[in-house]
Amino acid sequence: MRLLLLVATLVPLTAHAETALPTPLRVDQVVARARDRRPEVLASRARTRAAAQRPTIVSALEEPIVSASIDHLPFALHGLDASLTVEQAFPLSRVRGYRQRGAEADVRRERANGDRVSLDVELDAAAAFWMLAQVRANAQITKQQHALAEQLVAAALARYSSNTGAQSDVLRAQVDVARFGAERRALTAEIRGAEIMLNTSIARDVDAAIPELDTTVSDAAPPAPEEIERAAGKQRPELRAGRAEIDRAEVDVQVMRSMYSPMAMIRTGPAYTMTDGAGWMVMVGISVPIWRGKLRAGVAEARAMVDMTNADLDAMRRMIGGEARGARETIIAARERYIALRDTIVPLAQQALAPTLAAYAAGQVPLVSVIEMAQALWSSERELVSARYDLGLAWARLRRASGEGTTR
Numbered sequence: 001m002r003l004l005l006l007v008a009t010l011v012p013l014t015a016h017a018e019t020a021l022p023t024p025l026r027v028d029q030v031v032a033r034a035r036d037r038r039p040e041v042l043a044s045r046a047r048t049r050a051a052a053q054r055p056t057i058v059s060a061l062e063e064p065i066v067s068a069s070i071d072h073l074p075f076a077l078h079g080l081d082a083s084l085t086v087e088q089a090f091p092l093s094r095v096r097g098y099r100q101r102g103a104e105a106d107v108r109r110e111r112a113n114g115d116r117v118s119l120d121v122e123l124d125a126a127a128a129f130w131m132l133a134q135v136r137a138n139a140q141i142t143k144q145q146h147a148l149a150e151q152l153v154a155a156a157l158a159r160y161s162s163n164t165g166a167q168s169d170v171l172r173a174q175v176d177v178a179r180f181g182a183e184r185r186a187l188t189a190e191i192r193g194a195e196i197m198l199n200t201s202i203a204r205d206v207d208a209a210i211p212e213l214d215t216t217v218s219d220a221a222p223p224a225p226e227e228i229e230r231a232a233g234k235q236r237p238e239l240r241a242g243r244a245e246i247d248r249a250e251v252d253v254q255v256m257r258s259m260y261s262p263m264a265m266i267r268t269g270p271a272y273t274m275t276d277g278a279g280w281m282v283m284v285g286i287s288v289p290i291w292r293g294k295l296r297a298g299v300a301e302a303r304a305m306v307d308m309t310n311a312d313l314d315a316m317r318r319m320i321g322g323e324a325r326g327a328r329e330t331i332i333a334a335r336e337r338y339i340a341l342r343d344t345i346v347p348l349a350q351q352a353l354a355p356t357l358a359a360y361a362a363g364q365v366p367l368v369s370v371i372e373m374a375q376a377l378w379s380s381e382r383e384l385v386s387a388r389y390d391l392g393l394a395w396a397r398l399r400r401a402s403g404e405g406t407t408r
Contacts, residue, residue, distance in 0.1 A: 020209075020211075022211070023211035023212055024211065025211050026213075026214045026216075027126055027396075030202055031122040031125045033125070033203075033204075034122055034124070035118050035121060037202060037204075038121045039203065040120075041114070041121055044117040047113075048107065048114050054106060054107070055100045055103040058096075058099040058102070061090055062089050064086055064087060064088045066084075066085070066087075067084070067086075067087065071083060079274035080272075080274065081274060083269060083281055084270050085267045085268060085269035085271075085281065085283075087266070088265070088266055088267075090264055091261065091264070092262055092264050095259075098251050098254045098255045099255060101247075105244045105245075105248040106244070108240065108241075109248070111240075112240035115237035115403075116237040116241070120400075123397065123400045124201050125201040126392070126396035127201075127393055128197045129198060129213065129392075130389045130392040131389070132197070132213065133213050133215045133389065133392070134388070134389040135187065135190050136191055136194075136213065137215070138187060139187040141378065141381050142180055142183050142184050142187055143184060145176075145180050145378050146180035146183075146184060148374055149173060149177045150177055152357075152360075153170065155357070155360060156172075156173045156367060157170055158361070164363045169367040195210050215392075217338070217391050218391075219338060219339055222328045222331045228328050228401075229324050229325060231403065232320050232321060232402045232403055233321070235402060235403030235404060236403040239313070239316060239320060242312060242313035242317075243313065245312070245313070246306065246310060248309075249302065249306040250306055252302040252305065253302040253306060256298040256302045259289060259298060261289070262286045264284070264285070265284070265287075267281075267282070267283040268282045324398070324401040327394065327398040327401040334387060334390040334394045335391055337383075337387040337391075338384070338391045341383055341384040342384055345380045346377075346380045346381055346384050349380045350377060352376075352377075353370075353373050353377050356370050357370055357373075
């Protein structure tokens, strides 16, 4: 019984267990998982599948009507006139084809909107990835700062014990130890919050473990602005959706013009009369579109919608081009900061700290010199982490702006 209870307890846990992520985890793996699992993407795909059925629905004829009627029943009940008919209505214009084309334009729009949702989800996941990378790196820096502050306390105590240093140096170093200890405890919660956001962005259980991250970021120069703008013009799903909207509006003009044509109706079936017996009946009808004012207003409304969608697309094209170029300039700025910090500023600060600490231990410089040098190093290291975050996020936004997705 105990074994059965243990199995019954573990089965639900294993059913909901999350698959382990690869180690180290790369940003392209994160965005691919978000694209495959986020409910927003799944909903947009379902919406596209639903829209794909509309062309067949809107282009079909109206359902036929089967009617059974008693045309004449004498009070004497010595017979009757009756009929059984099938009635079918159909347009005398190409409106069915126009409606089908309009529904096909709606399918293209929904497919483009689905691609837009995927790009937004990818960017959201990439931003969560780089945020977690930044918080984890800051935690590592704070750990190093804490260790260095403890070294300074030990050095200050040694100098104070030998009457070569002041008690204020010891207290000053102990303040830094306490501050960095509190910062490390706070960063533990920040790391957990960033892990929750990353798990949420890839539709994963919020308590699932996240492995070490591959924080390699490209420091290559971005493509030329003309190339980026050209790629955005071809690949952005918002533009494809706008062009589908124009197609839809133009088809609506043709649909409204088709309303000038009449609708035909045929009714036929067997009939029976008291005088002539069994026979066959046929009736042909046609609608008369006489309310021209309403029809002209419908056409004018559809033409106005065409003008509106064209203007919207032109405005969107300008905004997307500017957004793509602006994202490129953001990469250039973040790249310059990142390279300078990585290759020059941080290495110089690291080289200067060790001899300054040794000089303080030897009583050659005051504690404030060590603290100033340490703060310069810590500041430059944090700036490097922030610059890496900015550069990684800038690349993700450029790929979103150009419609390529955040796959690198």
